[in-house]
Amino acid sequence: MADRYLGLTATAPGRFLTRRLGLPQPAALRRWSPQHPSLDGGLLHLTAGTSALDLAPVLARTGLTAAASDPAAVVLDATGVRDVDTLAEVHAALHPVVGSVAASGRIVVLGAPLDAGDHHRAAVQQALEGFTRSLGKEIGRGRTVNLVRLTDAAAAESTLRFLLSPKSAYVSGQVIGVGAGPVGEADAVDRDRPLAGRTALVTGAARGIGEAVAETLARDGARVVVLDVPQAEPDARRVADRLGGRALALDITAADAGERIAAELPDGLDVLIHNAGVTRDRRLVNMPADRWSSVLDVNLASVLRTTDALLAEGALRPGGRIVATASIAGLAGNAGQTNYGASKAGVAGLVRALAPRALAEHGVTVNAVAPGFIETRMTAAVPLLIREAGRRMNSLAQGGLPVDVAETTAWLAHPASGAVNGQVVRVCGQSLLGA
Numbered sequence: 001m002a003d004r005y006l007g008l009t010a011t012a013p014g015r016f017l018t019r020r021l022g023l024p025q026p027a028a029l030r031r032w033s034p035q036h037p038s039l040d041g042g043l044l045h046l047t048a049g050t051s052a053l054d055l056a057p058v059l060a061r062t063g064l065t066a067a068a069s070d071p072a073a074v075v076l077d078a079t080g081v082r083d084v085d086t087l088a089e090v091h092a093a094l095h096p097v098v099g100s101v102a103a104s105g106r107i108v109v110l111g112a113p114l115d116a117g118d119h120h121r122a123a124v125q126q127a128l129e130g131f132t133r134s135l136g137k138e139i140g141r142g143r144t145v146n147l148v149r150l151t152d153a154a155a156a157e158s159t160l161r162f163l164l165s166p167k168s169a170y171v172s173g174q175v176i177g178v179g180a181g182p183v184g185e186a187d188a189v190d191r192d193r194p195l196a197g198r199t200a201l202v203t204g205a206a207r208g209i210g211e212a213v214a215e216t217l218a219r220d221g222a223r224v225v226v227l228d229v230p231q232a233e234p235d236a237r238r239v240a241d242r243l244g245g246r247a248l249a250l251d252i253t254a255a256d257a258g259e260r261i262a263a264e265l266p267d268g269l270d271v272l273i274h275n276a277g278v279t280r281d282r283r284l285v286n287m288p289a290d291r292w293s294s295v296l297d298v299n300l301a302s303v304l305r306t307t308d309a310l311l312a313e314g315a316l317r318p319g320g321r322i323v324a325t326a327s328i329a330g331l332a333g334n335a336g337q338t339n340y341g342a343s344k345a346g347v348a349g350l351v352r353a354l355a356p357r358a359l360a361e362h363g364v365t366v367n368a369v370a371p372g373f374i375e376t377r378m379t380a381a382v383p384l385l386i387r388e389a390g391r392r393m394n395s396l397a398q399g400g401l402p403v404d405v406a407e408t409t410a411w412l413a414h415p416a417s418g419a420v421n422g423q424v425v426r427v428c429g430q431s432l433l434g435a
Helices: 004-009 012-021 056-060 084-094 119-138 154-163 208-219 230-243 257-264 289-312 328-332 338-362 384-392 402-413
Strands: 043-049 073-080 106-111 144-149 175-177 199-203 223-228 246-249 269-274 316-325 365-371 424-427
Touching: 004 012, 004 384, 043 056, 043 084, 056 154, 073 084, 084 119, 106 119, 106 154, 119 144, 144 154, 154 402, 199 208, 208 223, 208 230, 208 269, 208 402, 223 230, 230 246, 257 289, 269 289, 269 402, 289 316, 289 338, 316 338, 316 402, 328 338, 328 365, 328 424, 338 365, 338 424, 365 402, 402 424
Parallel strands: 043 073, 073 106, 106 144, 144 175, 199 223, 199 269, 223 246, 269 316, 316 365, 365 424
Antiparallel strands: none
16 A cells, blocks of 8 residues: 555645644655666765774675765774774764765664773763664665664675665664675675575465565575465465565464475575565453464464474585574564564564574574565454554554565575574564663
């Protein structure tokens, strides 16, 4: 369903009326397209404190040219901020330029991992989180602000390329940790088709967000397996045929689903996307046991069982990627969704606990995306006032699109994203829920 309010505010009378009434004024977001693959404008690189990062070669490969003024993107290296005095340099660096960042522009602040042995440095590095999230809520005009914690600039290249591109249009107010990674891996990957030669399986891919994920992975070169329940097989085949992939009709809640997937893919799997999910909303006082168990079985138990089975079978090849779908309802809670919130919080717990072991034992990363209000058939059926509240209650004052979740998933699935592990990244326009 079209966001008519967003269309209204794009007109001169609409802007005048909403400004006079003090209503939100969302800006149309600039998303990736073949005709618009990068931000319109240059990149401004700033530093607070004394940094040891060698950022210049990495930033040069983002495709953005250096800008002295009116930038499309700003990268502030604050990894050298160690005390309150140098924290003031963050203000000094951004204060003169933040207002000139282009519409739908990007600000990325780079911070250091929190050091438990130096409580002064830990305090000011933690302060960067409050700073970036607050700036994200006030900057407006479709611009986003994110914080990346890193120690190795080269390992963060895929993350910086994503955050400094139109692909991250609905990702704001996030704190993303990047560990160490193999230097030079990004250079070995085809930039236009980074998943070429790789096989990706997407569950719940016959429509909605799952279909968008399958489309985006196929765009990036993957051979896509479109998995959905037998009842959705015609839609799954339609999607698979369009993408040059294959359909797999399978109930993901079956006890042997993982083993059956492994048998169907004897050559192995490179990318596993856990997208299948259901809702059975009702307040706990009115929720029968079957509404609880059906949601937990699809959204969490099947993810646990299938992941365990595929890892045990060796079906995920080294360098593989697992990306699960959580939700802001699991991070912040939502009335009428104790079952759904529990299941999606469980996904986040799975990711954080499994990620180190999966990487050490199998060479596979494990991450999650946590969508907020995304414009789908499900949200189109929500009552009008609740739907409008969901759309406006974020820093970008609008709902996201399935492609926003898909682009974030594709970044986490990227061969050069091996240093991103155990992260739960919200795709919510910096929702005010739990933010």
